[in-house]
Amino acid sequence: MDSEFRATTAPLDDGSVVTLVGTVDRGAKETLEAAYAEATSRPGRVVLDFRGVDYINSTGIAVIVGLLARARAEEREIHAFGLSDHYREVFTITRLADFMTIHDDEEAAVAAR
Amino acid sequence: MLQRLRRRRAENGQTSVGKGPVTPTTLLDPIPIPSGDPLETVLLSAGGPVGVGDLELVSPTLETIRSAGVELIVPLIGQGELLGALYLGPRLSDQPYSSDDRRLLGGLAAQVAPAMRVAQLIREQQAEAKERERIEQELKVAALIQQTLLPKELPAIPGWHVSAFYRPARAVGGDFYDFIPLGDGRLGVVIGDVTDKGVPAALVMATCRSMLRAAAQRHGSPSQVLAEVNDALVPEIPAAMFVTCLYAIIDTERGDVVLANAGHNLPYMQTSDGVVEIRAAGMPLGLMPGMDYEEKRYTMGSGEIMVLTSDGITEAHDPRGEMYGFGRLMSRVARRSDDMVTAVVSDLEAFTGPDAEQEDDITLVVVRRSSSAQDSALAFESGELLDAFTVASEEGNERVAIARLAEVVAPLGFEERDVERLKTALAETVMNAIEHGNENRPELEVGVEVRATDEVLTIRVTDQGGAKEIPEAQTPDLEAKLAGTQTPRGWGLFLIEKMVDEVRSTSDGRTHTVELIVKRKGAL
Numbered sequence: 290m291d292s293e294f295r296a297t298t299a300p301l302d303d304g305s306v307v308t309l310v311g312t313v314d315r316g317a318k319e320t321l322e323a324a325y326a327e328a329t330s331r332p333g334r335v336v337l338d339f340r341g342v343d344y345i346n347s348t349g350i351a352v353i354v355g356l357l358a359r360a361r362a363e364e365r366e367i368h369a370f371g372l373s374d375h376y377r378e379v380f381t382i383t384r385l386a387d388f389m390t391i392h393d394d395e396e397a398a399v400a401a402r
Numbered sequence: 403m404l405q406r407l408r409r410r411r412a413e414n415g416q417t418s419v420g421k422g423p424v425t426p427t428t429l430l431d432p433i434p435i436p437s438g439d440p441l442e443t444v445l446l447s448a449g450g451p452v453g454v455g456d457l458e459l460v461s462p463t464l465e466t467i468r469s470a471g472v473e474l475i476v477p478l479i480g481q482g483e484l485l486g487a488l489y490l491g492p493r494l495s496d497q498p499y500s501s502d503d504r505r506l507l508g509g510l511a512a513q514v515a516p517a518m519r520v521a522q523l524i525r526e527q528q529a530e531a532k533e534r535e536r537i538e539q540e541l542k543v544a545a546l547i548q549q550t551l552l553p554k555e556l557p558a559i560p561g562w563h564v565s566a567f568y569r570p571a572r573a574v575g576g577d578f579y580d581f582i583p584l585g586d587g588r589l590g591v592v593i594g595d596v597t598d599k600g601v602p603a604a605l606v607m608a609t610c611r612s613m614l615r616a617a618a619q620r621h622g623s624p625s626q627v628l629a630e631v632n633d634a635l636v637p638e639i640p641a642a643m644f645v646t647c648l649y650a651i652i653d654t655e656r657g658d659v660v661l662a663n664a665g666h667n668l669p670y671m672q673t674s675d676g677v678v679e680i681r682a683a684g685m686p687l688g689l690m691p692g693m694d695y696e697e698k699r700y701t702m703g704s705g706e707i708m709v710l711t712s713d714g715i716t717e718a719h720d721p722r723g724e725m726y727g728f729g730r731l732m733s734r735v736a737r738r739s740d741d742m743v744t745a746v747v748s749d750l751e752a753f754t755g756p757d758a759e760q761e762d763d764i765t766l767v768v769v770r771r772s773s774s775a776q777d778s779a780l781a782f783e784s785g786e787l788l789d790a791f792t793v794a795s796e797e798g799n800e801r802v803a804i805a806r807l808a809e810v811v812a813p814l815g816f817e818e819r820d821v822e823r824l825k826t827a828l829a830e831t832v833m834n835a836i837e838h839g840n841e842n843r844p845e846l847e848v849g850v851e852v853r854a855t856d857e858v859l860t861i862r863v864t865d866q867g868g869a870k871e872i873p874e875a876q877t878p879d880l881e882a883k884l885a886g887t888q889t890p891r892g893w894g895l896f897l898i899e900k901m902v903d904e905v906r907s908t909s910d911g912r913t914h915t916v917e918l919i920v921k922r923k924g925a926l
Contacts, residue, residue: 346800347830347833347897351889351893354880358883379897382900383878388884
């Protein structure tokens with residue numbers, strides 16, 4: 290089964306945006322960590338764009354938890370947008386939503402500071 | 403209702419209106435003639451206008467009329483009833499009323515009376531229609547209050563089956579029931595009935611329900627809960643209204659039931675030795691403060707049933723006026739049934755007859771303790787097989803399984819959100835089967851079977867890791883994970899349990915099976 294994952298990084302006025310595409314599972318770990326490292330070479334927050342993500346499972350949640358742990362150690366804010374209603378619920382149930390700011394859309398995520 | 407007016411008459415014998423040198427027309431305050439007054443009898447039998455001066459009666463009404471200056475009374479009679487009367491003062495000419503005048507007035511009265519009767523009837527009908535509308539509206543409000551407060555769903559507890567039935571009478575009595583989760587595997591079960599009907603009963607029911615919910619969280623003992631609610635309710639409840647109520651706490655792990663009863667129908671336990679009534683003494687709620695409630699205990703064994711009812715069942719009548727009664731209810735409960743709610747309701751309907759208007763609200767709560775395995779097998783085997791397939795134990799194959807599940811459940815009418823939850827639950831279950839059960843050995847298969855009844859959808863996932871211990875789902879400690887003191891993993895079982903109504907695991911030493919159970923919308 291296709292479990293490809295890609296991540297690209299772009300600068301924002303006050304940080305960086307990481308665009309995630311494909312499947313977030315344990316296979317996404319290295320790519321996502323590399324993208325995070327690139328994003329955090331700049332100061333400021335990291336915004337995760339989930340619009341291109343079609344599937345997240347528990348191993349993917351573990352990868353995101355790893356990312357949140359790093360961000361917390363570095364006192365860096367994590368924002369997110371583009372999550373489907375279902376994954377928004379999953380993020381709420383797992384309490385990931387307590388450790389990142391989830392926005393309704395790109396505009397809100399970029400505008401937030 | 404009598405219409406009375408006096409007209410000062412102009413000299414030419416016509417009612418004065420508008421300009422002219424005549425004394426202005428004045429209206430007299432109405433002087434009702436009470437039913438049974440001797441004057442009524444005289445007017446009914448007079449056959450025309452009656453001169454006040456000719457009357458010699460002991461009647462306070464006549465005195466009032468006389469002192470108001472009335473000289474002539476013209477009765478308005480229709481169908482033998484005194485509908486009203488015209489009171490006339492002296493003629494402006496100071497001449498007495500002539501016999502012509504009287505004949506003219508008598509003729510006028512004969513014309514006016516029927517028209518007045520019609521007007522009265524129309525007014526009465528309008529008032530009645532308005533009253534009917536008000537009652538209908540009130541019934542709607544009462545029904546709305548009641549239905550809003552009854553549980554929207556039944557508790558789903560492994561090893562237990564809870565069902566409930568509520569059907570309001572047309573006039574909506576004050577029946578209610580409630581399930582209160584108390585933590586530690588304990589469940590509070592309430593059934594009650596407010597005397598009286600309509601909006602007042604519905605409001606008392608709402609108050610009582612909130613009080614019970616609050617008290618249930620504070621006290622672990624049903625007698626304390628009822629005593630507290632009773633004391634709180636006494637100053638709130640209208641006089642002559644009270645609430646019968648039974649409150650039971652079930653320890654769902656051990657099967658222990660502790661209950662107290664404020665004058666409600668006795669609970670029945672269906673046991674292997676027949677039906678047992680549990681008598682716990684107590685006064686209805688809201689009558690007087692400081693009441694004590696007796697507490698009784700019973701331990702429910704596998705397959706035993708507790709039946710709680712309202713008096714709308716036991717006090718229903720057949721066409722000859724005989725009551726359904728406790729005896730019939732008890733013998734119906736004594737006969738086993740997989741669906742006791744339907745069994746009792748159909749028995750009752752057969753008794754009252756098909757066309758009987760329901761006299762009072764009917765409420766039934768049935769709690770069955772069953773061994774989890776039996777229950778599960780029963781529910782699963784009785785469902786229609788929708789799909790069965792296998793996937794090899796290779797990473798990523800959970801997505802094959804959920805893609806197929808999405809197709810299978812598409813015609814079942816689930817909301818998109820529920821389908822997504824099902825997919826996540828199945829994905830995580832299949833991943834566990836691949837990794838932990840089958841240890842990622844591609845030659846081992848993971849079996850998936852999907853069945854549905856009208857009530858539930860069940861997905862069975864089977865792997866070959868039967869000899870292994872089945873881990874319990876634990877709530878992951880996110881703080882510890884973020885602090886790096888706990889592995890970031892360990893979300894699978896937690897997620898599965900959150901995504902479906904019930905998860906059951908069984909193992910036979912060779913295979914290991916996980917069942918995911920979700921209720922279908924619209925099912926009780």
